[in-house]
Amino acid sequence: xxxxxxxxxxxxxxxxxxxxxxxxxxxxxxxxxxxxxxxxxxxxxxxxxxxxxxxxxxxxxxxxxxxxxxxxxxxxxxxxxxxxxxxxxxxxxxxxxxxxxxxxxxxxxxxxxxxxxxxxxxxxxxxxxxxxxxxxxxxxxxxxxxxxxxxxxxxxxxxxxxxxxxxxxxxxxxxxxxxxxxxxxxxxxxxxxxxxxxxxxxxxxxxxxxxxxxxxxxxxxxxxxxxxxxxxxxxxxxxxxxxxxxxxxxxxxxxxxxxxxxxxxxxxxxxxxxxxxxxxxxxxxxxxxxxxxxxxxxxxxxxxxxxxxxxxxxxxxxxxxxxxxxxxxxxxxxxxxxxxxxxxxxxxxxxxxxxxxxxxxxxxxxxxxxxxxxxx
Amino acid sequence: xxxxxxxxxxxxxxxxxxxxxxxxxxxxxxxxxxxxxxxxxxxxxxxxxxxxxxxxxxxxxxxxxxxxxxxxxxxxxxxxxxxxxxxxxxxxxxxxxxxxxxxxxxxxxxxxxxxxxxxxxxxxxxxxxxxxxxxxxxxxxxxxxxxxxxxxxxxxxxxxxxxxxxxxxxxxxxxxxxxxxxxxxxxxxxxxxxxxxxxxxxxxxxxxxxxxxxxxxxxxxxxxxxxxxxxxxxxxxxxxxxxxxxxxxxxxxxxxxxxxxxxxxxxxxxxxxxxxxxxxxxxxxxxxxxxxxxxxxxxxxxxxxxxxxxxxxxxxxxxxxxxxxxxxxxxxxxxxxxxxxxxxxxxxxxxxxxxxxxxxxxxxxxxxxxxxxxxxxxxxxxxxxxxxxxxxxxxxxxxxxxxxxxxxxxxxxxxxxxxxxxxxxxxxxxxxxxxxxxxxxxxxxxxxxxxxxxxxxxxxxxxxxxxxxxxxxxxxxxxxxxxxxxxxxxxxxxxxxxxxxxxxxxxxxxxxxxxxxxxxxxxxxxxxxxxxxxxxxxxxxxxx
Numbered sequence: 001x002x003x004x005x006x007x008x009x010x011x012x013x014x015x016x017x018x019x020x021x022x023x024x025x026x027x028x029x030x031x032x033x034x035x036x037x038x039x040x041x042x043x044x045x046x047x048x049x050x051x052x053x054x055x056x057x058x059x060x061x062x063x064x065x066x067x068x069x070x071x072x073x074x075x076x077x078x079x080x081x082x083x084x085x086x087x088x089x090x091x092x093x094x095x096x097x098x099x100x101x102x103x104x105x106x107x108x109x110x111x112x113x114x115x116x117x118x119x120x121x122x123x124x125x126x127x128x129x130x131x132x133x134x135x136x137x138x139x140x141x142x143x144x145x146x147x148x149x150x151x152x153x154x155x156x157x158x159x160x161x162x163x164x165x166x167x168x169x170x171x172x173x174x175x176x177x178x179x180x181x182x183x184x185x186x187x188x189x190x191x192x193x194x195x196x197x198x199x200x201x202x203x204x205x206x207x208x209x210x211x212x213x214x215x216x217x218x219x220x221x222x223x224x225x226x227x228x229x230x231x232x233x234x235x236x237x238x239x240x241x242x243x244x245x246x247x248x249x250x251x252x253x254x255x256x257x258x259x260x261x262x263x264x265x266x267x268x269x270x271x272x273x274x275x276x277x278x279x280x281x282x283x284x285x286x287x288x289x290x291x292x293x294x295x296x297x298x299x300x301x302x303x304x305x306x307x308x309x310x311x312x313x314x315x316x317x318x319x320x321x322x323x324x325x326x327x328x329x330x331x332x333x334x335x336x337x338x339x340x341x342x343x344x345x346x347x348x349x350x351x352x353x354x355x356x357x358x359x360x361x362x363x364x365x366x367x368x369x370x371x372x373x374x375x376x
Numbered sequence: 377x378x379x380x381x382x383x384x385x386x387x388x389x390x391x392x393x394x395x396x397x398x399x400x401x402x403x404x405x406x407x408x409x410x411x412x413x414x415x416x417x418x419x420x421x422x423x424x425x426x427x428x429x430x431x432x433x434x435x436x437x438x439x440x441x442x443x444x445x446x447x448x449x450x451x452x453x454x455x456x457x458x459x460x461x462x463x464x465x466x467x468x469x470x471x472x473x474x475x476x477x478x479x480x481x482x483x484x485x486x487x488x489x490x491x492x493x494x495x496x497x498x499x500x501x502x503x504x505x506x507x508x509x510x511x512x513x514x515x516x517x518x519x520x521x522x523x524x525x526x527x528x529x530x531x532x533x534x535x536x537x538x539x540x541x542x543x544x545x546x547x548x549x550x551x552x553x554x555x556x557x558x559x560x561x562x563x564x565x566x567x568x569x570x571x572x573x574x575x576x577x578x579x580x581x582x583x584x585x586x587x588x589x590x591x592x593x594x595x596x597x598x599x600x601x602x603x604x605x606x607x608x609x610x611x612x613x614x615x616x617x618x619x620x621x622x623x624x625x626x627x628x629x630x631x632x633x634x635x636x637x638x639x640x641x642x643x644x645x646x647x648x649x650x651x652x653x654x655x656x657x658x659x660x661x662x663x664x665x666x667x668x669x670x671x672x673x674x675x676x677x678x679x680x681x682x683x684x685x686x687x688x689x690x691x692x693x694x695x696x697x698x699x700x701x702x703x704x705x706x707x708x709x710x711x712x713x714x715x716x717x718x719x720x721x722x723x724x725x726x727x728x729x730x731x732x733x734x735x736x737x738x739x740x741x742x743x744x745x746x747x748x749x750x751x752x753x754x755x756x757x758x759x760x761x762x763x764x765x766x767x768x769x770x771x772x773x774x775x776x777x778x779x780x781x782x783x784x785x786x787x788x789x790x791x792x793x794x795x796x797x798x799x800x801x802x803x804x805x806x807x808x809x810x811x812x813x814x815x816x817x818x819x820x821x822x823x824x825x826x827x828x829x830x831x832x833x834x835x836x837x838x839x840x841x842x843x844x845x846x847x848x849x850x851x852x853x854x855x856x857x858x859x860x861x862x863x864x865x866x867x868x869x870x871x872x873x874x875x876x877x878x879x880x881x882x883x884x885x886x887x888x889x890x891x892x893x894x895x896x897x898x899x900x901x902x903x904x905x906x907x908x909x910x911x912x913x914x915x916x917x918x919x920x
Contacts, residue, residue, distance in 0.1 A: 050826045071388040072825040079826040085819040089841040099827045102837065150827045 002062035002153055002186060003028045004049065009058035011044055018044035019055065020210035031177055031187045033201035035194060037375045041210040042190040046156045050077040078152035082159040084143040086131035092142050093127040099150035117145040137168045148183055155180055157189040161196065173200050194234050206230050228362050228372050231278035238284055238332050240277040241369055244269045251356030258327055262305040264359035274364040283358035284334040286322065286350040304351035308332055310344055387832035400739035408799045412763050415635045415774035422632060429629030439634050442610035450589035453528040457536035457585050463684040465540035483537060486530050486696045488902045490860035491595030492876040493895035497699035498527045499602040511701045520600060520609040527599055528592060530692050532585035539584060543577030564668035579650055583765060590642060591767035593617055594862025594876045598883050612638045613769035613863045620866060635770035642765045702892040710893050718878040719901060725874060726858035729797040730851050733805040741806045745813035764803040772796050772867030789869040796864045801854035808850030812843040852906055859902060
């Protein structure tokens with residue numbers, strides 16, 4: 001149950017940098033999720049940890065011991081891949097027995113171990129079946145049992161739930177984590193699915209272009225994103241570019257190019273600086289702007305930052321997403337519970353607002369905001 | 377610690393793995409590639425005899441004629457194979473009908489026939505053979521050139537259909553279906569969508585068929601002997617075989633010259649074919665909807681299927697099996713002792729060669745499969761094809777020159793023949809294994825290693841069981857190929873009597889019936905052997 005430290009890893013494939021100064025510390029027994037878009041270097045990171053890929057430079061240590069010279073088979077890091085890779089000519093039992101048999105552990109103990117692992121993943125009805133006879137979920141469980149029976153101390157999970165259907169995926173999230181915890185394994189789980197990461201991880205490491213851009217608990221990453229990219233990637237955000245205005249105890253004012261003033265949480269940026277504001281779409285609020293009638297010629301106007309017109313409403317089951325256009329920003333999106341579905345319709349004029357402490361303010365990124373938000 | 381465990385433990389070491397791979401490559405280069413093309417160096421060391429030959433216009437015209445015959449026959453045969461092979465591959469991969477399994481097995485059978493046997497069978501079937509043949513044939517008077525084409529089609533056709541079906545199996549029918557839902561007729565869909573995806577298969581098929589036709593000696597020589605044309609009509613390999621019988625002082629020059637010409641032309645061809653086939657523009661962008669529709673419906677597609685199957689039956693299978701007509705004749709006194717000892721020799725040579733191929737072919741095949749995009753991988757991939765494309769007679773002659781200093785006779789001759797057979801069977805084994813390994817997701821081995829398996833264990837416990845059937849298929853192919861080879865054996869030495877050599881001798885001395893009976897016995901032995909291997913390996917599958 002080692003502590004894994006990756007220090008300044010680099011790895012290039014031709015012009016592509018799969019790791020570019022990647023550093024990460026995984027604590028003993030921790031369940032960490034590496035979350036990032038496709039092509040960010042997630043799989044390369046896992047492959048370097050278990051030794052299948054050798055880094056160009058940098059160091060990997062387990063409990064302070066450098067791993068460079070340690071062959072794959074001695075690292076005790078087991079990979080659970082998205083295709084499961086159950087060995088086709090072997091039954092469930094033989095697959096799980098793979099590690100005990102090649103390591104030549106005592107026969108009786110091995111049998112007991114294998115049986116208990118198979119039982120733990122609820123595959124005891126299927127021991128004599130071949131992989132092609134199993135469903136996706138069963139293959140996944142078998143692969144897990146095989147990994148758990150290998151005496152490994154580190155579990156590397158490469159999008160392990162990707163190939164499963166949605167409902168099963170949700171079920172297995174909990175199971176997977178609880179089994180890893182039960183066995184006391186240090187687990188590194190790679191995914192591009194933010195919900196999966198938020199639900200499963202002790203800590204989330206956000207990876208982008210071969211670097212870790214933020215690491216923290218799911219709540220920290222969600223609520224206090226370190227960069228506009230993280231803000232937008234973990235739970236979508238509305239992004240505004242503007243100039244920092246005056247600050248007071250309730251927060252900071254930001255002036256958008258058309259003069260609209262919005263508020264964000266307190267910042268260190270000084271007045272007049274260019275800045276980016278990010279607000280989670282779930283934290284964005286909208287209220288109808290009443291139309292003056294004869295009975296109420298001057299209705300009470302709702303408070304907010306700017307007006308917008310509803311362009312589209314998407315029904316998503318538990319939630320609805322409302323897309324609006326305004327003069328302040330081309331597109332504003334807002335996520336609401338589904339009971340609000342009947343309250344709004346396309347063409348309605350609404351006032352947009354949010355609590356200032358829900359909006360994060362960033363210095364404008366060097367590469368430009370469009371580049372910063374790109375998802376690859 | 378047992379030996380296996382020791383090897384297993386050190387297989388973790390990067391350097392050890394590199395050394396093993398290096399050894400396999402060294403064996404491949406030193407024992408297979410270099411001796412195969414060694415004859416080219418004789419241009420320098422034996423310039424005297426070579427220039428004498430070049431100055432002798434009579435011999436040179438014979439050589440040019442022989443080379444011309446070889447290449448033009450190979451070319452015509454390959455084109456015919458492609459034309460009739462494409463619809464046949466289609467039938468095998470995309471259609472289901474009763475008896476498909478049997479047709480499938482039947483088509484491979486000519487591959488298991490020693491070509492010497494095919495030579496007899498084909499001439500009796502089509503032609504008017506020399507006196508002494510008691511079986512009635514069609515009696516068509518055909519020129520030796522035509523006869524060679526009919527003969528070569530038989531043993532190249534299965535290669536073409538196999539290469540094409542292998543690729544076709546990987547091309548999803550979805551593309552065609554998609555094109556058809558977009559309004560294309562089936563004919564147009566296949567022509568514009570699937571055929572262009574086919575090029576890789578065409579290249580492989582082209583190389584295999586061309587090389588096979590180019591290097592065939594035994595069947596060609598026997599067919600010519602039966603027709604009485606063996607001293608007037610030559611192909612490259614039969615010319616070498618013919619010269620071998622002559623006084624070495626006369627024969628050396630012409631043999632060097634023709635071998636070098638054949639090798640160099642074959643290598644140029646190998647380089648060109650890949651480029652040309654990839655670049656050649658097929659007429660795929662234009663469409664003729666009405667013609668396409670007409671060809672896709674009604675009688676046209678059925679006619680195409682009937683013609684394809686008819687061709688297989690009439691031109692490939694019937695002439696090949698015609699030798700069995702000899703069973704209707706009174707049983708002769710066959711020299712069973714001689715037959716048995718030459719069969720033993722054939723099996724010894726083929727067996728050792730195949731084992732050698734597997735041991736030293738696997739590392740190279742693994743490397744090619746897993747490093748196809750690297751320079752080294754591509755270099756090896758191309759090198760492996762060389763012994764395949766070089767005419768085996770030229771290869772045998774080259775080998776004899778290379779190892780000549782070891783002396784001949786007895787055990788050394790046998791070893792040389794084994795080395796020769798290793799050269800031209802090695803590519804078959806490596807090709808098969810490479811193809812199989814490329815199909816296997818590397819993640820199996822990777823996961824096995826993260827589960828604690830050493831690299832050797834990952835190979836032997838995980839990859840090996842998955843590709844086992846391909847290794848066996850490659851081994852059977854190589855084994856039967858070796859069993860049927862005449863040219864290389866004769867060119868290396870005259871002391872090693874394998875079955876095809878024995879049959880050739882019987883024909884030369886006019887004992888046709890005896891040769892036929894020996895052929896039938898040889899074919900039966902081959903089939904029993906093949907079925908036994910299949911049965912054993914299938915049983916293995918079930919217990920696994």
